[in-house]
Amino acid sequence: MNGDRDRRGWLPCYLSGAVFAVCMAGTTLPTPLYGLYQDKFGFSELTVTIVYAVYAFGVIGVLLLAGNASDAVGRRPVLLWGLGCAAASAVCFLCATSLGWLYVGRLLSGLSAGLFTGAATAYVMELAPGRGSSRATLVATAANMGGLGCGPLLAGILAQYAAWPLHLPFAVHLALLAGSALLLLGLEETVRERRPLSTVRPQRPGLPPEVRSVFKPAALASFAGFALFGVFTSVSPAFLSESLDVDNHAVSGLIVALAFFASIAGQAAVGRFGVRRSLPLGCAALLLGLALLAGALRWQLLPLVVVSALVGGAGQGLAFRAALSGVAGASPADRRAAVISTLFVVAYAGISLPVIGVGVLSGPIGLESAGLVFIACMAVLVAAAAVYLLRRPAETSA
Structure with missing residues (x-):
């Protein structure tokens, strides 16, 4: 075969x-x-x-x-x-x-x-x-x-x-x-040995004890990275139109696409940097991307939106592929699928929950202020993941 x-x-x-x-x-x-x-x-x-x-x-x-x-x-x-x-x-x-x-x-x-x-x-x-x-x-x-x-x-x-x-x-x-x-x-x-659909059972997310220390920073970085994508793909066209007078749908689509294309580049770079270094590097790039997005919202600058899409997308790619590789490598073989499913559930929760929060806040305080609140919250999560990663070598040696 x-x-x-x-x-x-x-x-x-x-x-x-x-x-x-x-x-x-x-x-x-x-x-x-x-x-x-x-x-x-x-x-x-x-x-x-x-x-x-x-x-x-x-x-x-x-x-x-x-x-x-x-x-x-x-x-x-x-x-x-x-x-x-x-x-x-x-x-x-x-x-x-x-x-x-x-x-x-x-x-x-x-x-x-x-x-x-x-x-x-x-x-x-x-x-x-x-x-x-x-x-x-x-x-x-x-x-x-x-x-x-x-x-x-x-x-x-x-x-x-x-x-x-x-x-x-x-x-x-x-x-x-x-x-x-x-x-x-x-x-x-x-798949050579197929079974009836009736044999499929719901997967229960789970975390064996040996995975938890690896999973915590991986989950935080994955949540924040997917949340950044969620905001880009849901409310950035409205921000471009309302605040920057960009009514060209092709431009709006291109800016969102750049974040995803940059993620591909970031994921491809994991092989060069290695899994262990890629997660903190991805967190750093995510923080920079969030800062650039905050600047774009605060000063209403289109170039900053573009650069934030590129930097944030690359950071998401680096962090998520490293997170996925690290979690999969630390998981016992008989629990690997359940652990990876748990990471994906956290990641897709990042796409949905913060985006709804931005929508809730955009009514009373406006879209730009709601975006700044979102950025501050995501920056705290990414910083927490980075601090945890920096402390892990000392904890391991102890």
Whole structure:
């Protein structure tokens, strides 16, 4: 089997990565369009953040209830279900005549991402030729974050320069999903011993004692990094429009995309710096990114928004890949999946809860002040993680 895969080369791995990217692009596709939906349906900034956060609740639910489904029934069936949820989400946005359609669309989008997160990562790595695990990990990382970045970029360009801004992006995504389903059907199944769906049981997050010291700073940094992404993808278009008079949807989409593309660069750099150094370096870059974002909000400077996206995104990539590697390496083999699921639950909580907090505060104190409060809270979390990391060598030697 591995010999056949070696002869075919990397093409199946790359094709599965392309399918992964297409699905993840749908989860961020509405980002530059929220302002248009606000004008159409007349809802507040708080509602925007709740619509956005519904996605994270869908992801967390799938990770807890069926995160290991592809180990039982196979990778391709689960990924086809994920593509189906993504297509249903696109249809909801195409048919949206009220706010309820957006909630359902975002929930379905979260379900698709939850189904893809574990299954597609495993599938990409299993389709790679032998001894290509490091390269395959990078393909999976680039597909995940690259897809997230391409979503707002595609939607922003189509909304700005083409007709039907609230419909064409989702029609294009439906076409991409159809092509992805055909690609997926042409790839081999990598799970040989499949079991019935009835054997799938909910995964209970857990932390063995030997993982806790590693998990604490990893969880803090992951929460803060994903929270930064959550704010960028939910409220930054509104800030650009209201405070910086940037009404170009393509520009809004590009700035959000830059954060995700920078994350890919940060994750790729972990191999150069090593896992142990990458987490504190990622925390430092996250702190700098948060400081730059605070400056952008305080002085209303577009260049600072761009630089904060690049620096914060790179910091998130460094910190999260190092956190994931460190936690996985410290976990006993029979509990590894549960520990990694716990880290992802914390990370996706970071995408949802702080974003809703920004939405709640934006009403009484304004979007810029709410953003500054968010930045201060996230800076405390990142600083706590950094302090913990600096103290760990002394504690270990003791």
